[in-house]
Amino acid sequence: MTEMMQRLKTLGIVPVVVLNDAEDALPLAERLVKGGLPCAEVTFRTAAAEEALRRMAKAFPEMILGAGTVLTTEQADRAIDAGAKFIVSPGLNPKVTEHVLKKGVPMTPGVCTPTEIEAALQFDLDVVKFFPAEPSGGLKMIKALAAPYVGLSFMPTGGIGPDNVRDYLRYDRIVACGGSWMVNGALVKEGKFDEIEALVREAAQIVKEIRG
Numbered sequence: 001m002t003e004m005m006q007r008l009k010t011l012g013i014v015p016v017v018v019l020n021d022a023e024d025a026l027p028l029a030e031r032l033v034k035g036g037l038p039c040a041e042v043t044f045r046t047a048a049a050e051e052a053l054r055r056m057a058k059a060f061p062e063m064i065l066g067a068g069t070v071l072t073t074e075q076a077d078r079a080i081d082a083g084a085k086f087i088v089s090p091g092l093n094p095k096v097t098e099h100v101l102k103k104g105v106p107m108t109p110g111v112c113t114p115t116e117i118e119a120a121l122q123f124d125l126d127v128v129k130f131f132p133a134e135p136s137g138g139l140k141m142i143k144a145l146a147a148p149y150v151g152l153s154f155m156p157t158g159g160i161g162p163d164n165v166r167d168y169l170r171y172d173r174i175v176a177c178g179g180s181w182m183v184n185g186a187l188v189k190e191g192k193f194d195e196i197e198a199l200v201r202e203a204a205q206i207v208k209e210i211r212g
Contacts, residue, residue, distance in 0.1 A: 001153065001175070002106055004085060005127055007064060008039060008155075008176045012169055012207030015200070016041045016068060016157060016180040017052075024188050025052035029060045031193045032183075035200025039064040041088055041178060044075050050082050057083025066108075068178075073099040080105055088155075088178075090131055092119050108155055112136040117149055127153045127175055134159025139167055146173045162206065169210040179203070 001009075008014060015032060017040045019025060025048075032040060038060070042053045044067055057065050066086040067079030073096055076087055080103060087100045092109040100107040101123060110131035111117050120128050130142055133156035137144075142154050156168060157178030168177050182199040 001126055004064060004106060005153075005175055010211075011037055011039050011064070011204075012176050012211055013037060013165065013182075013203050014039050014041050014066070014155070014176050014178045015183045015203075016043060016178045017183050018043050018045055018180070018185055019048050019052040019188065020046050020185075022048045022051040022055060024191075025055045026059055027191075027193050028183065028188060028196065029056040029063060031197040032200055033060060033063065035182075035197045036204030037182070037200050038062060039066075040183075041066045041068040042084075043068040044071075044079060045069050050078050053079065053084060054082040070096065070100075072096065076100050076103075076105075088129055090129075092116050092128075094119070097123055110157075112141070114145065114148070117145060117152065121149070121152075126151055127155060129178070130154045130156040132158030133168075134164075138164075139171060142168075142173070143171065162202070165203075166206060166210055169207060 042049055067084040068088040070076050070087050070089050086106040088108045090110045097107050097109050108129045110129040153173050153175045155175050160177045160179045161181045165177050168174050182203050187196050
């Protein structure tokens, strides 16, 4: 596992961020840092994602910033140029995965079956995204998949929140959980960054309780 993944394991939770306005990037990043989770997966689902990521990376170089929902090599290039330190995709696209790894950037493709895991192993990956986590069987499914693939760790995303994240964090094969409950789109849109910081602090405290 890379040093960066080790740092993410210490943080335990990666806020999954969807930004429709790049102007929200810096106030949001500031609250993530102050709240105790200096990391984010900025999803490339919106036109503002690239610029938002660029602003966050420039203003907060200490943050571990990744790009999510990366579906093409072109998106990957733009994300990396903007400052992404890791790339996440919802599934395993061999072309995108190979492209990112050749650039020397960590890649975490999504999997939810043994066949997809074995495809990931062809790239010598030791961390994969498990997505969508809860609809695909949740922690029970992760443990079942982890049994035969002893060297593999997981970053589950999808349906994880304050009610079930503790269970995931207790399992030692989980690097970190992706979640959007702390950075709810409505709160961002309404500029309620104080509320976001409070939710981030609560999430960071959960990690501290479970992992020390």
